[in-house]
Amino acid sequence: MAGGAASGPVVLVGGPTASGKSPLALALAEAHRGTLINADSMQVYRDLRVLTARPTPADEAAQPHALYGIVDAGEVSSAMRWRAQAVAALEDAWAAGRWPIVVGGTGLYFRSLLDGLAPVTDIPEAVRHGARARHAALGGPAFHAELATRDPAGAARLRPGDSQRLMRAWEVLEATGRPLADWQREAGQRLDADTLRLVLLPDRATLVARIDARFAAMVEGGALGEVEALLARGLPADRPALRAVGFRELAAHLGGTLDRATAVAAGQRATRQLAKRQATWVRNQMSDWLIFSQQNDSLVDEIISKISQMRLTGPR
Helix, strand or coil: CCCCCCCCEEEEEECCCCCCHHHHHHHHHHHCCEEEEECCCCCCEHHHCCCCCCCCHHHHHHCCEECCCCECCCCCCCHHHHHHHHHHHHHHHHHCCCEEEEECCCHHHHHHHHHCCCCCCCCCHHHHHHHHHHHHHHCHHHHHHHHHHHCHHHHHCCCCCCHHHHHHHHHHHHHHCCCHHHHHCCCCCCCCCEEEEEEECCCHHHHHHHHHHHHHHHHHHHHHHHHHHHHHCCCCCCCHHHHCCCHHHHHHHHCCCCCHHHHHHHHHHHHHHHHHHHHHHHHHHCCCCEEECCCCHHHHHHHHHHHHHCCCCCCC
């Protein structure tokens, strides 16, 4: 498949958080013997099922799901690690005579699957520690300005508040002597498969209402217990799982610095901000995808019709 002949079609379903991606993907899987493959960078972690809105156990039992909850919160996943796992999951789905349906809100994961990733050398731990220490000492804006003196093009693509991406750019430059963009231009093998690329992008008012209702339901449904259990493990502060949207706000409530209502409101606001960034990615990076405003039965039928028109009639 990657590096050989294509083995079958791939359906990709992207969009902002709470846009309805998972219900649409599940409906497609039920209609056409699909396997849902996670493309959400937080849903790979097993410790935060509720807070990251992973599919329910009932959904997972209804149709095969892959790459959900497969990484312990104490580990660090990455786009490169995920891509290797996703390629294997595609091949497993085809071998089982099922459609792979890749669904999630992490644009970088979709890009890595479709276009490949440059094989950046492993970053020494000392370099990682150095980048974190430098960022902590300078703060975001000053760190961004210093990166700009060494990698102007790379810094221009990042915001001062993009701490993780800023530190990643710094680490690669420090460890390899080359900007991250140089490595990205040497991206690996593109996906060799027929693809149908779909995006759900509801209007802003609809999305905000869904986000606020869902976050409140998460808190009622066990998210606080998940956060409390994870805090009790005393994990390093740089573990990606601890950056799940809403985690910081609920942790502040558990720590006594925010009352529950304020923490819920702050978590809802953080989720709305995430959705806004994801919607911007969709408009800038997925403009050639098929964009729909809502998920309903007629949309499922329309998508299946499009698949038939493209002769994506099932795994070959």
